[in-house]
Amino acid sequence: MFDTEAFIKESVNDIKNKVKGKALIAFSGGVDSTVCAALVHKAIGKNLIAVHIDTGYMRKNESIEVKKLMDSLELNYQFIDASKEYFTALKGIIDPEEKRKIIGNKFIELFDRVAEKEDIAYLIQGTIAPDWIESGDDLRDTIKSHHNVGGLPEHMNLTLIEPLRDLYKDEVRKLARQLHLHVSERQPFPGPGLAIRIIGEATPERADIVRNACFIVEEEIEKAAEKGLIELPWQYFAVLLPIKSVGVQGDKRAYGYVIAIRAVQSIDAMTCTFSDIPNAVIDHISTRITNSMGNKINRVVYDVTHKPPGTVEWE
Amino acid sequence: MGVNMVKVYVIDNGGQWTHREWRVLKYLDVETKIVPNSISFSEIEHVDGLVLSGGSPRIGIETSLGNCAEILEKADFPILGICAGHQYMARFFGGNAAPSTVPEFGKVELTVLNTDSVFFDKVPQKSIVWESHNDEVIAVPDTFEILAESENCKIQAMQHKNKPLFGVQFHPEVEHTEFGVQMFKNFIKTCET
Numbered sequence: 333m334f335d336t337e338a339f340i341k342e343s344v345n346d347i348k349n350k351v352k353g354k355a356l357i358a359f360s361g362g363v364d365s366t367v368c369a370a371l372v373h374k375a376i377g378k379n380l381i382a383v384h385i386d387t388g389y390m391r392k393n394e395s396i397e398v399k400k401l402m403d404s405l406e407l408n409y410q411f412i413d414a415s416k417e418y419f420t421a422l423k424g425i426i427d428p429e430e431k432r433k434i435i436g437n438k439f440i441e442l443f444d445r446v447a448e449k450e451d452i453a454y455l456i457q458g459t460i461a462p463d464w465i466e467s468g469d470d471l472r473d474t475i476k477s478h479h480n481v482g483g484l485p486e487h488m489n490l491t492l493i494e495p496l497r498d499l500y501k502d503e504v505r506k507l508a509r510q511l512h513l514h515v516s517e518r519q520p521f522p523g524p525g526l527a528i529r530i531i532g533e534a535t536p537e538r539a540d541i542v543r544n545a546c547f548i549v550e551e552e553i554e555k556a557a558e559k560g561l562i563e564l565p566w567q568y569f570a571v572l573l574p575i576k577s578v579g580v581q582g583d584k585r586a587y588g589y590v591i592a593i594r595a596v597q598s599i600d601a602m603t604c605t606f607s608d609i610p611n612a613v614i615d616h617i618s619t620r621i622t623n624s625m626g627n628k629i630n631r632v633v634y635d636v637t638h639k640p641p642g643t644v645e646w647e
Numbered sequence: 648m649g650v651n652m653v654k655v656y657v658i659d660n661g662g663q664w665t666h667r668e669w670r671v672l673k674y675l676d677v678e679t680k681i682v683p684n685s686i687s688f689s690e691i692e693h694v695d696g697l698v699l700s701g702g703s704p705r706i707g708i709e710t711s712l713g714n715c716a717e718i719l720e721k722a723d724f725p726i727l728g729i730c731a732g733h734q735y736m737a738r739f740f741g742g743n744a745a746p747s748t749v750p751e752f753g754k755v756e757l758t759v760l761n762t763d764s765v766f767f768d769k770v771p772q773k774s775i776v777w778e779s780h781n782d783e784v785i786a787v788p789d790t791f792e793i794l795a796e797s798e799n800c801k802i803q804a805m806q807h808k809n810k811p812l813f814g815v816q817f818h819p820e821v822e823h824t825e826f827g828v829q830m831f832k833n834f835i836k837t838c839e840t
Binding site for chain 1: 659660661662663664665666667670674683684702703752753754777778779821822823
């Protein structure tokens with residue numbers, strides 16, 4: 333089994349030995365980066381600087397929540413709104429791998445700027461096993477370039493430290509519980525954010541659509557779980573598809589985009605089954621999405637693919 | 648690490664789930680390590696058992712998986728070949744592997760044909776396993792017997808008739824394979840003796 337206490341002790345010692353001076357942590361506010369920040373904070377205290385970047389592809393209210401979280405952890409932090417930079421960098425980009433690499437490179441570019449100003453030599457990342465496995469290497473095929481591994485530039489000034497590299501999400505959650513972090517049960521959210529839940533060009537307008545749809549999916553599924561109708565899935569969200577379909581809205585022809593709902597069960601993200609969500613819950617989500625997005629969305633579908641052959645996210 | 652721990656290493660052929668094999672072994676209190684398939688036999692001859700991981704399409708049927716030939720030739724300890732590792736094991740001992748007519752991905756029902764095999768001890772005759780393969784074994788070597796099948800893949804598991812060598816097409820190391828941990832326990836038991 334996984335001995336959380338031993339792991340915490342070992343990695344705090346290890347970080348103390350490795351890090352001389354200040355370190356920067358890429359802080360998204362998810363379980364991985366929060367656990368990582370807590371460990372490094374234990375090791376080097378105020379020498380840790382957490383940097384949260386608002387890419388413009390965050391979920392509704394995400395950045396406000398992350399600020400609160402960084403405050404509650406008493407982290408020394410910087411909050412960077414880089415949404416305009418990201419929107420510009422992703423203009424016209426359709427290929428999912430290109431999107432991921434641009435986003436990963438931009439993260440490093442922004443971290444480098446902070447590091448230079450603050451005289452920091454180390455970059456801490458909450459990378460976990462599936463991130464480097466799926467990013468591929470000399471032996472392994474690239475399934476998708478995770479922003480924190482395959483999205484990194486070839487040459488980096490900062491020394492990378494990844495204390496959670498050999499862990500899977502269920503193990504990181506155990507650490508989070510042991511460290512009394514309230515984010516322990518938070519659903520995973522990919523580093524590239526909503527940009528990879530928009531199939532096709534990730535324009536600011538389309539980011540708004542998928543942000544609203546994700547919000548509705550999260551709210552309705554969490555409500556159903558609270559009522560005991562379903563077990564809370566491992567991950568649940570909406571994907572905006574670039575195809576249009578014909579509908580009828582108020583006796584008028586509609587020709588709008590499609591939203592796919594994705595919800596999966598998993599332990600470690602390496603294999604998943606699609607969640608068995610009752611139709612009544614899907615009904616609520618579907619009606620709310622189509623009725624609150626005017627003529628933009630007139631069709632909702634539910635993704636019934638396991639992993640493999642699918643992956644959790646669509647890109 | 649304890650002195651009396653069973654030592655089972657994982658030969659990395661580049662599979663998505665190589666690290667999962669390492670994790671399952673670790674959770675079963677086995678001394679384990681992932682090593683590249685280019686490793687020479689002399690560096691691993693002290694182990695009690697080996698797992699040959701899976702890898703990308705065609706590598707199990709077209710390549711020699713790094714140094715796996717030397718390992719299979721010289722080893723006298725138990726070896727479990729998974730997916731590409733299983734396909735290569737079949738080819739090495741004179742069987743054959745080829746692209747699947749119907750590749751399998753995700754959930755599949757496994758039927759155990761030889762319920763006496765140690766590998767399937769305490770595993771029901773029918774259970775859910777997780778798959779991810781484009782190729783498969785189409786002929787077992789003369790020295791092997793077939794242990795299990797699925798609807799679209801007739802050689803899901805095989806075993807050498809008088810050596811502790813096992814091959815499986817499915818993936819016992821992933822969470823969604825119902826009795827995967829039991830199969831690993833069974834394999835580890837053969838490594839203890």
